[in-house]
Amino acid sequence: MSTTQIDLETAVKQAKDRLDEHTYNTVQRHFHDSTGCPFWLSKKSELNFDPLTEVKVYDDLKKFPLFEDDWLRGGPVERWRMKDHADRPTYVFETGGTTGVPKSRVVVDDFRIDYEVFSETLPDEYFPKGGNWLMLGPSGPRRLRLAVEHLAQVRGGISFCIDLDPRWVVKLIKKGWMEHLEEYKKHCIDQAVTILTANHNIKCMFGTPKLIESLCLGLEERGTTLAETGITGIFSGGTEFTPQWTRYCVEELFGGPPEESGIYMTPTYGNTLMGLACSKPVTAEEKYKISYYAPQPRAVTEVVSFDDHNSVVGFGETGRVKLTTLTAEFFVPGFLERDEGEREMPFETFPWDGVSGVRPFHEIAAATTVGVY
Amino acid sequence: MLEIPAIRWGKPYESLETTEVVHFNTGEAIARVSSANGGLVSRDMRKAGEARKILKQFSIEDLIAKVAQAADLFENETLPLGSGTQTADEFVVHQSASTGLPEHMCRSNMQKNCFVMRNMTEILQCLTRGLDLNILSRGYGMESRGVVVSLQAQTPVLGAVLPSNSPGVHTLWLPVVPLQMGLVLKPGSSEPWTAYRVASAFEKAGIPKEVISLYPGGHDVGGALLTSCSRSMIFGSQKTIDQYAGNPKVQVHGPGFSKIFLGDDCVDDWEKYLDVMVESVYVNGGRSCINCSGIFASRHTEEIADAIAQRLGPIEPLPPEHPDSGLAAFTTDGVGKAILAMVQQDLEADGVRDATEPYGDRLVEQERCSYIRPIVAHANSPQCEIASKEFMFPFVSVVKCPQNQMIKAAGSTLVGTAITEDMDWIDQLTDATNIDRLNIGPIPTNRLNWLQPHEGNLIDFLFRSRAYQMPEEKVAALVAG
Numbered sequence: 001m002s003t004t005q006i007d008l009e010t011a012v013k014q015a016k017d018r019l020d021e022h023t024y025n026t027v028q029r030h031f032h033d034s035t036g037c038p039f040w041l042s043k044k045s046e047l048n049f050d051p052l053t054e055v056k057v058y059d060d061l062k063k064f065p066l067f068e069d070d071w072l073r074g075g076p077v078e079r080w081r082m083k084d085h086a087d088r089p090t091y092v093f094e095t096g097g098t099t100g101v102p103k104s105r106v107v108v109d110d111f112r113i114d115y116e117v118f119s120e121t122l123p124d125e126y127f128p129k130g131g132n133w134l135m136l137g138p139s140g141p142r143r144l145r146l147a148v149e150h151l152a153q154v155r156g157g158i159s160f161c162i163d164l165d166p167r168w169v170v171k172l173i174k175k176g177w178m179e180h181l182e183e184y185k186k187h188c189i190d191q192a193v194t195i196l197t198a199n200h201n202i203k204c205m206f207g208t209p210k211l212i213e214s215l216c217l218g219l220e221e222r223g224t225t226l227a228e229t230g231i232t233g234i235f236s237g238g239t240e241f242t243p244q245w246t247r248y249c250v251e252e253l254f255g256g257p258p259e260e261s262g263i264y265m266t267p268t269y270g271n272t273l274m275g276l277a278c279s280k281p282v283t284a285e286e287k288y289k290i291s292y293y294a295p296q297p298r299a300v301t302e303v304v305s306f307d308d309h310n311s312v313v314g315f316g317e318t319g320r321v322k323l324t325t326l327t328a329e330f331f332v333p334g335f336l337e338r339d340e341g342e343r344e345m346p347f348e349t350f351p352w353d354g355v356s357g358v359r360p361f362h363e364i365a366a367a368t369t370v371g372v373y
Numbered sequence: 374m375l376e377i378p379a380i381r382w383g384k385p386y387e388s389l390e391t392t393e394v395v396h397f398n399t400g401e402a403i404a405r406v407s408s409a410n411g412g413l414v415s416r417d418m419r420k421a422g423e424a425r426k427i428l429k430q431f432s433i434e435d436l437i438a439k440v441a442q443a444a445d446l447f448e449n450e451t452l453p454l455g456s457g458t459q460t461a462d463e464f465v466v467h468q469s470a471s472t473g474l475p476e477h478m479c480r481s482n483m484q485k486n487c488f489v490m491r492n493m494t495e496i497l498q499c500l501t502r503g504l505d506l507n508i509l510s511r512g513y514g515m516e517s518r519g520v521v522v523s524l525q526a527q528t529p530v531l532g533a534v535l536p537s538n539s540p541g542v543h544t545l546w547l548p549v550v551p552l553q554m555g556l557v558l559k560p561g562s563s564e565p566w567t568a569y570r571v572a573s574a575f576e577k578a579g580i581p582k583e584v585i586s587l588y589p590g591g592h593d594v595g596g597a598l599l600t601s602c603s604r605s606m607i608f609g610s611q612k613t614i615d616q617y618a619g620n621p622k623v624q625v626h627g628p629g630f631s632k633i634f635l636g637d638d639c640v641d642d643w644e645k646y647l648d649v650m651v652e653s654v655y656v657n658g659g660r661s662c663i664n665c666s667g668i669f670a671s672r673h674t675e676e677i678a679d680a681i682a683q684r685l686g687p688i689e690p691l692p693p694e695h696p697d698s699g700l701a702a703f704t705t706d707g708v709g710k711a712i713l714a715m716v717q718q719d720l721e722a723d724g725v726r727d728a729t730e731p732y733g734d735r736l737v738e739q740e741r742c743s744y745i746r747p748i749v750a751h752a753n754s755p756q757c758e759i760a761s762k763e764f765m766f767p768f769v770s771v772v773k774c775p776q777n778q779m780i781k782a783a784g785s786t787l788v789g790t791a792i793t794e795d796m797d798w799i800d801q802l803t804d805a806t807n808i809d810r811l812n813i814g815p816i817p818t819n820r821l822n823w824l825q826p827h828e829g830n831l832i833d834f835l836f837r838s839r840a841y842q843m844p845e846e847k848v849a850a851l852v853a854g
Binding site for chain 2: 176178179182213217220242243244245247248249252253287288
């Protein structure tokens, strides 16, 4: 066994120990009468075990039933507020919501912490400190807009935003109003181009894959390129990523890998419930394979068997993505994402499980409108 | 296994995403096809103008000759295909294996494509109504009656989102290259064969490969193609038709709802026309939009339904290589069952009778595919839901309907065969705007005369006729030149 392997094994063990300890502390906090939120304190009585005494390590979370995201719909949202956060300024962020009551998540500090953690993973060479940001993503009651703004601020920059209502985009698709959809996309890109060409010293941006593509094509139509606007770092996410799209983006829209084009893009995976999973650097040598690693111990992604959601599949095997969130203000013990993928090995930077090839879960993919903005 | 790349203006592009084309009966993978992505298409379309520039270096006459040469290559030769080659026989086997269509039908569709490629001069003459083809190339010219005309190309390329389940539609886009326009095709996921083989034959016949792009892929590819090409065609369902209705950039080809009308003056002799009716329903596995899905008559409808059922009802699926195989397989899991459930719902309505009921179960499920045996329904009136339905297998409703209500009750009809000698009614049929192709007399709906301008005339779609005035001396020079 090589030294590197021993180091990795040690790192994996340390990460696991840290996760167990973090799990214990988080569960204590969420189920203690002095700190817990009304939802979990009330749920405790429905459980056939006592979380305070019977959850000692991460694996003990399997005792909980799967988290149902429908629990997040409707009010009062205060039921999710931790008792010791009652006096803290509170945000509510929504997810989905094209029809019916959207899911809500109450947040005090989490989005800031998540993005500060994420900030540590960004290479300064391409995401220069002090550089300003463009937020080319959804506006409205979404966490992403404020999170990106905080990310920019943490790194000493200012974030410029556009107006983009993803719920209207979904409606346009459902109605089949494709011309309106195109016009709305142009409207968003026009806003972005206006910002990028107004001398704001923008170096970094967030964008969804589709909007990055549209922006690059829009700039080309105007006789310029993304590189010429001064952008060097892109953090992308929000919708499904594929290796082929990433390759197309790097090779054709950016003009080559970072060392040639000067543009570095890092795909991410996440949502309002979890936060942000980073990707292992994506390279042509690895055929643009995208492997995500959750920000453990604050959140954990596992790839579980389609039949047994408490059983992790083997490395390289396919399963459903299961998410666990363990922060001081939000507890999600096992939520089945609407995605599937392959389980990835830990590595030095992230010595815990990852997931690659993320795509809509095959059983519900046909009924889902993905990648809408 | 064949590896088939996307083709970007003649250059192969191996995608990181691929889909397998599998044999419907054995599950064996026949080819692995690269999937493009939408953005790639949109970006490539920026260079669409080059395709027309390249093709305009050839005369239309020259291109017609090359396409005719391509017909021979398409029909007989071993041609490059991705990582390997494909013989003509392999083409037939591959197409049958992935679409479920019997091999003899694939061969027949192949011949149909070749006919169009070989007879391009005549077909273009018909589509242009005898116009000097140089006018299309130059953009203006002198008509034979001595008037300056201009036909302005509306696009440098034609885009087409091709179907997976109906290899007979390719004839519609074949005349595009001779019109000096490039081709941008999204082949159907189960039927990449024709588009690739035509491209290969064109190249071998001397047509520059840079004028053709082939983008297999998902819905985003189709969407990007339709958005970025100034003119494109798509083949799909009624939903697709509704979605693109009124979009001048997109020509939609969907269900045909083709019909046979038996006039009161002929209907008592209906037995004489039984062969015409059976052929119209059954040929090509009932998969074409030109297959008859409705037979309208004012009397004898029960007898007609029973007589057709007697001919079609006993038909069983046969292996695809069998020369008498007449039914096409549904190659996607559960599709046959789902379609039959829809038909059965309509068959249970009041006033409807399944004339094929005595001939046994209609659904034949095999390990990896399913078949639906022919269904002949009798409907007491055109108000019955089933009277306005079309399905992808030999299916027809024989509808009892007074002659004076038939035209209106027929609704949208791609091919209408009216068996009558009643001149007043023929006049009404001629004026009926809901009937596209009209046959007067016992002509099966599937027998198209390619030398007749047809639905969605390609010239009207790709060119715009406009006023073009010139001083008289220039007109004279034009005449002289």
